[in-house]
Amino acid sequence: MQSNTSILKKIPPTPLSKPAKGAMGKTGTWRTLKPVIDLNKCTKCGLCWLYCPEATITFTKEEGPKIDYVYCKGCGICAEECPAKAIEMVREF
Amino acid sequence: MSKIIITTGNYSAAYAAKAAKVDVVAAYPITPQTSIIEKISEFIERGEMKAEYIRVESEHSAMAACIGASVAGARAFTATSAHGLTLMHEMLHWASATRAPIVMAVVNRAMGPPWNIWSDHVDSLSQRDTGWMQFYAESNQEIFDTIIQAYRVAEDPEVKMPAMICSDAFILSHTSQPLEVLSEEEVEDFLPPYEPPFDITDVDHPVTHGNIVWPEPRGDASVGYMEFRYLMHQALLNAKRKIKEVTKEFEKKFGRNHGDLIEKYKVDDAEVAIVSMGALAAQAKYVVDLMREEGYRVGAIKLRVFRPFPDEEIREVAKRLKALVVADRNISYGYKGISATEIESALYQLEKRPIILNFIMGIGGRDVKPEDQRKMIEAAFNIIETGQLEKEAEWYGLVR
Numbered sequence: 001m002q003s004n005t006s007i008l009k010k011i012p013p014t015p016l017s018k019p020a021k022g023a024m025g026k027t028g029t030w031r032t033l034k035p036v037i038d039l040n041k042c043t044k045c046g047l048c049w050l051y052c053p054e055a056t057i058t059f060t061k062e063e064g065p066k067i068d069y070v071y072c073k074g075c076g077i078c079a080e081e082c083p084a085k086a087i088e089m090v091r092e093f
Numbered sequence: 094m095s096k097i098i099i100t101t102g103n104y105s106a107a108y109a110a111k112a113a114k115v116d117v118v119a120a121y122p123i124t125p126q127t128s129i130i131e132k133i134s135e136f137i138e139r140g141e142m143k144a145e146y147i148r149v150e151s152e153h154s155a156m157a158a159c160i161g162a163s164v165a166g167a168r169a170f171t172a173t174s175a176h177g178l179t180l181m182h183e184m185l186h187w188a189s190a191t192r193a194p195i196v197m198a199v200v201n202r203a204m205g206p207p208w209n210i211w212s213d214h215v216d217s218l219s220q221r222d223t224g225w226m227q228f229y230a231e232s233n234q235e236i237f238d239t240i241i242q243a244y245r246v247a248e249d250p251e252v253k254m255p256a257m258i259c260s261d262a263f264i265l266s267h268t269s270q271p272l273e274v275l276s277e278e279e280v281e282d283f284l285p286p287y288e289p290p291f292d293i294t295d296v297d298h299p300v301t302h303g304n305i306v307w308p309e310p311r312g313d314a315s316v317g318y319m320e321f322r323y324l325m326h327q328a329l330l331n332a333k334r335k336i337k338e339v340t341k342e343f344e345k346k347f348g349r350n351h352g353d354l355i356e357k358y359k360v361d362d363a364e365v366a367i368v369s370m371g372a373l374a375a376q377a378k379y380v381v382d383l384m385r386e387e388g389y390r391v392g393a394i395k396l397r398v399f400r401p402f403p404d405e406e407i408r409e410v411a412k413r414l415k416a417l418v419v420a421d422r423n424i425s426y427g428y429k430g431i432s433a434t435e436i437e438s439a440l441y442q443l444e445k446r447p448i449i450l451n452f453i454m455g456i457g458g459r460d461v462k463p464e465d466q467r468k469m470i471e472a473a474f475n476i477i478e479t480g481q482l483e484k485e486a487e488w489y490g491l492v493r
């Protein structure tokens with residue numbers, strides 16, 4: 001048995017993590033294909049922002065979508081979902 | 094008020110889930126378990142049970158749904174057999190490591206191929222290392238009582254681990270016996286509502302369970318993966334103590350005791366004892382009575398809990414015995430019966446050990462009659478006389 005001051009008495013029975021930006025590090029380095037938005041084609045519908053599984057796209061009605069490349073893993077879901085075909089996946093390496 | 098009815102092992106499990114006021118049931122039908130969840134859906138449909146029944150497309154999903162429900166604070170229940178249980182295997186690890194105190198009724202059935210729906214303990218024993226507590230019941234009443242007890246143990250803050258209550262296909266599942274159904278009020282007094290360790294429904298303070306943990310302490314994490322595994326091990330060791338406390342309290346309140354980790358029957362002055370799991374443990378006691386009338390100093394041990402394993406408890410009995418017959422309704426291919434290997438490992442620490450005769454019997458539901466158990470016990474008495482143990486594990490009743 002561990003003593004009462006043991007760290008094992010203080011930790012929860014199962015690991016808990018709280019959401020924080022970049023908790024897994026700079027995941028943008030995982031990317032091989034980079035989504036590039038053509039703002040001339042973009043209709044500012046916001047679907048890319050809605051679909052991004054990593055919440056790396058910010059969106060305002062005025063400025064449209066903006067991708068945070070420090071964390072974007074390059075999954076391509078935004079490009080697949082864009083109804084205006086305004087997002088192109090560009091090879092980085 | 095409780096009432097006495099005559100019903101099957103499967104309905105006994107359903108009545109227990111109802112009496113325990115289970116909040117969520119997610120299950121998928123499979124013979125011979127199906128009538129458990131049929132009865133539960135009937136209870137819910139009639140408005141007699143206020144639970145959410147989640148229909149799923151597989152047992153893997155059934156367990157996943159139970160985990161989600163349990164973590165969110167619900168008392169979760171499911172039931173399965175054989176291939177359903179083995180399909181759940183991944184989620185069994187997930188449930189215990191999430192520390193979700195789910196209780197599951199397992200109706201032991203042989204694994205295919207070839208298809209066989211009869212009793213065999215390989216399905217649940219193959220889940221030995223998933224972190225689940227395993228209880229084996231010998232009667233319909235024990236199925237009912239153990240489900241209630243198991244929630245108490247599983248939900249204890251010092252345990253927080255899931256439990257499966259195993260019973261033999263058809264021998265119990267589809268056989269009617271008298272059953273005292275405890276009322277929800279009586280049970281609630283013994284089993285208070287479940288209180289989850291965390292409130293994950295607090296959306297203002299979101300948390301994730303089971304995210305990545307590194308081999309070593311790293312960053313904000315003061316411990317690594319290994320420490321969480323140690324806590325699970327400690328939890329099951331705590332469960333040994335809790336099972337004893339809970340069964341004692343249950344007896345005081347309801348007047349029944351099916352044993353705690355093991356049940357000892359006439360072993361105090363015995364030279365030989367037969368170890369059994371499940372329904373055959375009941376028949377073993379009958380055989381012991383018959384043989385005692387003829388002067389045999391024989392007793393019976395029911396292995397009621399297989400995990401956590403009752404090593405000290407078995408040692409305590411076995412050190413006084415000359416021989417131990419271990420009857421296994423299972424086989425670990427390439428070695429011997431699964432409970433025999435566990436018992437032998439526990440007895441290794443003894444200075445003076447009894448001879449162990451392991452019988453592989455009843456595989457795929459093959460009938461084991463009282464005269465069969467008698468022959469196994471007689472073989473042990475012969476070996477005490479001759480001192481000759483020819484085979485460590487014998488396939489009993491094999492057509493040759």
